Amino acid sequence: MIVVVLGCAEQALSYELRSRLAEIGDVEVAYVAESSQELTNAVLRFEPDVVFLHDELGPQPYADVVRDLSIRRPGTASVVVSSDTGSESYAAAMEAGARGIVTYPLSFEEVQTRLQSANDWARTMKRIVSGDSGQDGLGGANVIALSGAKGGVGTTTLAVHFGLDVVAQVEGYRVVLVDLDLEKGDVTSLIDVRWRSSIADLAKVADDLSARTVVDAVVPHESGLHLLPAPTDVRDVEYVTPSAVRRIITLLRQHYDLVLLDVGSHVTPVQAAAVELADEVLVVTTPDVLALRALRRQTTAWEQLGVRKHDMVRVLVNQASRDDEVQADTLRKLAQSPVVSAAMPALYRKLEPAVNARDASALKEPVWFQALRAIGAEVGMVRVTANEGAAAAALEESATRRGRRREASRLSRRRQPSPDAGQVTLETVALLPLVLLILAICWQIGVTAMSSVWLNSAATAASHAVSVGSSAAEVNDAAKDRVPDGFRDRVAVTPAVGGDPSRVRVTVNVPLVTFALGSPWDLSVTRKVVTEP
Structure with a gap:
């Protein structure tokens, strides 16, 4: 049985393609997507053998979708469905990583030939990469976008602390933080680092980018966290286009284990492109009515643009306190999107010295890091391989046994009678x-x-x-x-x-x-x- 996922921008084409596949037999159409983001999620969910992708499917360009899927699911073959039979269209599809092109009007022979060829290639690739995916079956880095419901809710602070904490806690884990709040990016205001290049410098040469070029432009921090800052000159913002951002994120995904995107609080084409490409999207809000209204407007805008449905976004509450009038139950009703169970505590005064000194590591509050790690675990910020998971389980079991022995020792000491027992003065x-x-x-x-x-x-x-x-x-x-x-x-x-x-x-x-x-x-x-x- 060949498992297939379709991505079609037109219902008539979807119906015709399904009819041709039904004639072939031994083919299961697992899902039909109507947008590029929906197609990517379906491929990650169903792990099909072959993907048929309409070249007019949007909003993300089909070449970027094919390139992204080839990295994240190397065992899935992509076939582009197009009305353009020219050599340029064929070359663009092949360069992106497609295994063939089907032209429409569709013919039974052409669909059958392309399907069989793509399926043979997919099976070969799966045999090659089986047991070597390394990260829960997902190829490439985990991309997490953090957006603010409005300005001042602490998005950049959380993005920086997430990155620093993962680097400190997971040895050898490669993390990069990209500042996509292009006009008011504050990542370099929270971390004392010197840099010469920004994301705008990469965007200027987006058509000729390579993984080596992107890695050379990234700024390493002494903590081990890597940074790609926002441009310092506001005139350079115009070079950072959605297509350039998609290309940069795709190349970063190949080199790092975790890509954190600070996408700001304004809905722009660049922000929409990053949100669409991310594996997880966290919207940071504070427990007040103004921020929650802004949150609803933002998620509604993403859904209207077709880049992210509101139920595919997680809400992260920052600056939470027991004295807040808007508590967790009310917030869940107003948010519409799923709310992360852990919330970041309100530590205004204790955060202030670290912010003023541009030294995020100066914050030492245990409650802050407990909440940070609980959120990271809930959203799957760090992907653990099977071997690492077994090792973690073994360590936890060893710690449990040591705890039991200590408890048994305490109980035995308590059972020993004291020489002064029974005396009441x-x-x-x-x-x-x-x-x-x-x-x-x-x-x-x-x-x-x-x-x-x-x-x-x-x-x-x-x-x-x-x-x-x-x-x-x-x-x-x-x-x-x-x-x-x-x-x-x-x-x-x-x-x-x-x-x-x-x-x-x-x-x-x-x-x-x-x-x-x-x-x-x-x-x-x-x-x-x-x-x-």
């Missing part, structure tokens, strides 16, 4: 009432703190219920659903505080030691209701 008996009183005070403080936490959660639920037009009873139920059952009778909800329908107040009575005892203490929170347009 008079001093201990005299101090017992004071200890109990201190424990009771600490317990009451804890109960009050938990009451405050439940109160804020209930107030958030009540304000949300009011914002969506719920009745007073529904608002009351929404608030009480956020607190434990034994606490529900202590919650009181007052909508339209002072006659203002945009304000809601929630009050709780703080328990005295246990839920069974009341107290004269009440806590209240008044929230302003924000109605989304």
Whole structure:
């Protein structure tokens, strides 16, 4: 059975090509794509033997698609479907890596011949590269694009720290960071490095680029991270075209293990080209309404341009705090795209010295790097080979065994009787009432703190219920659903505080030691209701 994926810009051509393949027999059409990005995702997902690619499929030029697929799936053969039978068209397809051209109107004999030839070549290549793909079956580097929902959300800071952390944690892993925020790129403002060439210098000679030329233009940092900066002269931005960016990224993919793209926050043709070519796209946002609205506009623009659907984008929350009014559940409802489960903490003051000194390695906060690595693991930033995975599993099992031995040693020491066991001094008996009183005070403080936490959660639920037009009873139920059952009778909800329908107040009575005892203490929170347009 020959597995085939089709990429056709016209439904009539798709129908005709499927009919010809059905006549051949022993052919399974796994997927029919209507855009270049959709075709690339289908090839990575189904791993077909042969791809039939219409030369009018967009928005990415078909030659770039063929070239990209030949790198990422060397065992898949590409056949171009074209109405142009000229020698120039044939030469361009062959140079990109296609295994043949089918002209339309389609003939059964030509489709059968090209399919069989391409399939034989694909099987030969699969035998050659079997067991040597090295990275979860994906050829070339992992390309991850980071975009900001709007300016100032910390996209460049995260891109730099992701790159530095991967280089520091994975020995021998080759990482390059490309600054595609062409007019306001800040990568070199966060890393102290000297450079002479930028991405604009490569774009000027994009038609004659080679892997050696691209690698020579990349700037190595002392940390091991490699950089391709944005141009310093704004007049050079015009040289950086979408086709040049595709060519540069394709060549970087051949030489590195991880390519990080800082694509900025403005939807431009260059940004769209990078987003379309990336394996993963992370949109960085902060937990506030303005950033979330900008996030939705950006993902909608990408979908309208046909470069990325909103469900193929991941949302990364930066500067998250427990004091934020927009919490995780609300953010997931407003984002439309999947949200990365881990969020970057708000460390404004601790980040400031590292930014001012242009030394990202000066930041030493463990919580920052824990979140950074959790996000990297979730999005598959570092691809692990089978041997590396087995080694990691063995190390983890060894660490687990050592932990078990230490725990057993501690338990054995605890079981040994102390020579002073069973002796109770008079001093201990005299101090017992004071200890109990201190424990009771600490317990009451804890109960009050938990009451405050439940109160804020209930107030958030009540304000949300009011914002969506719920009745007073529904608002009351929404608030009480956020607190434990034994606490529900202590919650009181007052909508339209002072006659203002945009304000809601929630009050709780703080328990005295246990839920069974009341107290004269009440806590209240008044929230302003924000109605989304």
